[in-house]
Amino acid sequence: MAFNGTWAEYRNENFKEFLEVLGVDVAKLGDFKNFNLELTMKQEGDHFTMIEKSAFRTKETSWTMGQEFQGDLADGSVMKGTYTLETPNCFVGMFTRVSDGKEMVNSREVDGDEMLQTTTFDGVQMKRYFKKEK
Numbered sequence: 001m002a003f004n005g006t007w008a009e010y011r012n013e014n015f016k017e018f019l020e021v022l023g024v025d026v027a028k029l030g031d032f033k034n035f036n037l038e039l040t041m042k043q044e045g046d047h048f049t050m051i052e053k054s055a056f057r058t059k060e061t062s063w064t065m066g067q068e069f070q071g072d073l074a075d076g077s078v079m080k081g082t083y084t085l086e087t088p089n090c091f092v093g094m095f096t097r098v099s100d101g102k103e104m105v106n107s108r109e110v111d112g113d114e115m116l117q118t119t120t121f122d123g124v125q126m127k128r129y130f131k132k133e134k
Contacts, residue, residue, distance in 0.1 A: 019075070021121055022073055037054045068082050070098075115131075
């Protein structure tokens with residue numbers, strides 16, 4: 001399963017701008033160069049479990065492909081939506097922020113030992129690049 005393992009972020013694009021559009025007070029977060037995210041992912045068929053670790057928080061999320069679930073973002077807002085496995089190496093999620101109905105699209109795609117996360121919210125697209133560690 002392409003997603004299984006621990007993934008370390010080594011680069012991102014538009015991360016600060018993305019957090020600002022979410023409503024996060026970025027001045028309180030400090031140096032974004034030291035904000036690198038580590039993901040530990042486990043796929044069992046259509047069921048995924050992901051543990052996110054960063055300087056900001058540690059959080060575990062589980063979902064089943066094609067089934068609606070609820071989660072929260074870095075700003076604490078609640079999102080509701082569904083992930084779909086597009087290919088064995090790519091899944092795409094369509095989500096709605098409960099408080100205001102704004103939509104977010106989130107995808108993760110694995111290519112060998114690299115994974116790209118692309119997330120779009122309120123017209124701002126962020127990309128996070130990961131390298132597989134284990």
